[in-house]
Amino acid sequence: ALTSAQVRRVRLHRAELLDHVPLWYRAQALATKYGGWLDEDLPQVALENFQDAQYYGEIGIGSPPQPFMVVFDTGSSNLWVPAKNCSLISWCLLKDKYDWERSSTYVPNGTAFEIRYGTGALSGFTCDDAVTLGGLRAENVTFAAAVKVPGVLNNVRFAIARFDGIMGMAFSSIAVGHVEPVFKVLVDQGKVAAPVFQFDLRRHAAGGGELLLGGVDPTKFQGPLTYVPLTHKSYWAFDMGGVSLDGLDYCGPQCSGIADTGTSLLAGPAAAVAALNRAIGAVVIPGGEALLLNCSDAALAALPPVTVRLNGKAFVLNGPDYVITVAAMGQRQCLSGFMGINLPPEGPKWILGDLFLAKFTAVFDMGKARVGFAPAA
Numbered sequence: 001a002l003t004s005a006q007v008r009r010v011r012l013h014r015a016e017l018l019d020h021v022p023l024w025y026r027a028q029a030l031a032t033k034y035g036g037w038l039d040e041d042l043p044q045v046a047l048e049n050f051q052d053a054q055y056y057g058e059i060g061i062g063s064p065p066q067p068f069m070v071v072f073d074t075g076s077s078n079l080w081v082p083a084k085n086c087s088l089i090s091w092c093l094l095k096d097k098y099d100w101e102r103s104s105t106y107v108p109n110g111t112a113f114e115i116r117y118g119t120g121a122l123s124g125f126t127c128d129d130a131v132t133l134g135g136l137r138a139e140n141v142t143f144a145a146a147v148k149v150p151g152v153l154n155n156v157r158f159a160i161a162r163f164d165g166i167m168g169m170a171f172s173s174i175a176v177g178h179v180e181p182v183f184k185v186l187v188d189q190g191k192v193a194a195p196v197f198q199f200d201l202r203r204h205a206a207g208g209g210e211l212l213l214g215g216v217d218p219t220k221f222q223g224p225l226t227y228v229p230l231t232h233k234s235y236w237a238f239d240m241g242g243v244s245l246d247g248l249d250y251c252g253p254q255c256s257g258i259a260d261t262g263t264s265l266l267a268g269p270a271a272a273v274a275a276l277n278r279a280i281g282a283v284v285i286p287g288g289e290a291l292l293l294n295c296s297d298a299a300l301a302a303l304p305p306v307t308v309r310l311n312g313k314a315f316v317l318n319g320p321d322y323v324i325t326v327a328a329m330g331q332r333q334c335l336s337g338f339m340g341i342n343l344p345p346e347g348p349k350w351i352l353g354d355l356f357l358a359k360f361t362a363v364f365d366m367g368k369a370r371v372g373f374a375p376a377a
Contacts (some may be wrong), residue, residue, distance in 0.1 A: 006193040007215035008134035010057045012201070013069070014208030015162045027288065027339045030267055030351065033075060034235075034258075034343050055201055055208050055261065055354065056163040059182075060132040061143070062103030068096050070167040072199075072211050073262030074236050074364060075351070077175035078115070079131070079182055081165035083124055083145035091149040091158040098127070098145050105130045105139075113144040115176055123148045131182050133167075134213050138186045142179040166262070169197070169364070171233045183213070187366065195367035199261055200376065203358035221361040225372035226313045231256065236364060236371050237348050241309030243268065243276075250276050256348040257308075259362055259371050263353040266322060270340030272349075280304060280319075282336045290336035292323065300334065308356070310373055321359050 056071045061081065068081045082092040084099040100106040107128035114123045124146040131141040146165070149155055172178050180188070187195045192214030200220040202209040212220075228238040236259045243251040250272040268276070274284075280303055282290035292299070303319025322337045337355045363372035 007217055008136050008192070008213040010059075010072075010134040010211040010213065012055045012057045012072075012208035012210055013162070014055055014202065027265075027267070027341050030263060030265065030339070030341050031343075033262075034341075034347060034351070057208075057211060058133070059167060061098055062100070062129050063105040064103075065130075065132045066096065066098060066102065068098075068164040069162065070165045071163050071262055072167050072169055073260070074169045074199075075258065075260035075262040076166060076168035077170045077172060077181045078144060078177075078179065079141065079165070079167045080113070080115075080122070080124070080144035080146050083147050086124075086147045091155040092146075093159060095159075095164045100127060100129070100145070103129055107140065109142060111177065113146070113176060122146055122150065126177065126179070131185075133182070134211070136186055136191050136213060138182055138189060138191060141182055141185050142177070143182075144176075169261075170235050173234045184366070186213070196363060196365045198361065198363045199357060200361055201261070201354055201358040203354070209358075216363050220377055221374035222377050223374055225363055225374045226311050227365070227370045227372040228311045230369040230371070233369060235260075235348070238310075238371060240350065241312060242307075243272075243350060244307045244309070245276060245279050245304055248279070251349060255350070257350040257352050258348045259357065259364070260351050260353050261357060261362075263351065264324070264337070264355055265339045265351065265353045266317075266337050266355050267339045267341045267351040267353070269349055270342050273338045273340035276306070276338055277336050280306075280336065288340075290338065292334040292336065295325070295332050295334035306338075308350075308352070315356075315360055315373060317356065317359065322355055324355070 056069050058067055059070055060067055082095045082097045084097045086092040109126040109128050111126045113126050124144050126142055126144050128140050128142050131138045149158055168181055169183055172180050186192050194215050196215055198212040198216055200209040231237050240255040240257045242249045242255055277290040282292050285291050300319040300323055306317045306322060308315045324335045324337050326333050359376060360373045361376045
């Protein structure tokens with residue numbers, strides 16, 4: 001068994017959203033992230049769904065380490081932060097920026113970096129340098145120094161976000177340039193006790209929780225972990241046994257999913273989610289959001305449970321678990337956390353974001369290609 005000293009910890013911060021990001025925007029961003037499609041009449045967006053990400057933590061890049069706040073995202077694989085030569089009149093004005101001239105371990109790479117996001121691309125160049133997190137140091141990590149973010153709206157939203165960049169924690173097969181993600185570099189260099197990391201996300205309690213590297217902390221969950229094997233090493237993707245309410249399944253045959261810490265949503269096929277939202281009594285309003293007209297605590301507690309089945313075990317979400325509360329014109333509004341999105345036929349059908357992962361702790365086992373879930377303690 002691993003000792004507590006062998007499991008390294010990164011404190012996570014949880015940001016209360018300062019502005020309500022429309023659900024159509026989040027859905028379009030998720031469709032872009034996973035190569036899906038939506039109704040062409042919806043407005044186009046350029047950047048991923050990270051404008052709504054709520055959990056982020058600190059890493060360091062270079063020698064001595066330059067600090068950055070990043071979203072730890074299991075739905076992507078690249079690490080990128082703003083470059084010192086990004087445009088100071090736009091998205092990176094108040095961000096920490098990577099200065100390669102201040103790092104003694106910087107190695108020029110020279111490869112252009114670009115991730116396409118619908119109407120444009122986040123672009124910059126790749127570098128090699130040391131990355132530190134949780135007291136661990138990965139040498140010679142290839143990452144991107146971002147110079148340009150496309151679109152006025154994305155520039156504004158990213159400028160006010162509380163994080164500087166993204167650290168992907170999926171597999172190299174989906175990374176731009178097929179570079180090795182930071183955690184995989186730590187594993188290959190023998191810096192962690194085991195090729196495992198765990199997310200302990202806290203939605204309502206003080207603080208944001210922890211990212212644990214190199215092992216499992218059983219005090220963070222209740223009962224045994226239920227493991228699901230990965231269907232392939234790209235995203236953290238796996239087969240599911242169904243998504244149901246009152247005995248009716250909304251997932252269908254060949255049900256599958258992704259565990260994605262980079263989004264707060266619970267996303268599924270558009271038609272299935274529309275039916276699910278009707279079943280919980282949500283009313284679709286302009287913009288595609290599903291609004292619950294009665295937003296009282298008692299009404300949320302009375303909503304029907306939704307069950308996600310993983311490897312034969314039922315993971316039950318109650319009303320307060322799958323509802324997002326936002327402030328609108330001084331009033332509290334309750335929105336369904338289920339969002340419709342259509343992904344390619346060969347891809348997973350459901351994306352289990354932070355609304356699911358805050359209730360059920362997730363253990364990502366890279367060595368055995370599996371994800372484990374258990375109720376959070």
